[in-house]
Amino acid sequence: MTNQRRPQQRRRYYSRPRVCQFCTDPSTKIDYKQAEAMRRFITDEGKIRPRRQTGTCAKHQRQLTKAIKRARHVALLPFTGEVLR
Secondary structure, three states, X not given: OOOXXXXXXXXXXXXXXXXXXXXXXXXXXXXXXXXXXXXXXXOOOOOEOOHHHHOOOHHHHHHHHHHHHHHHHOOOOOOOOOOOO
């Protein structure tokens, strides 16, 4: 047989759908005064992480975005990341 290669087969990455942590635990509240809890939803550059990365549902992502923006306005969270300062 000759040296023939098979066409390269790419393996597809199927991500497991994440469940919203705010929907699964209703006792967890989204509050702009909890700056340390909000930092998990912000990148190193200071941008808000998208839903596909955090796994939050649309309803809680809107609440989270509003809370992060309020925390920035009150100076509990930075507008830019540590790298850009």
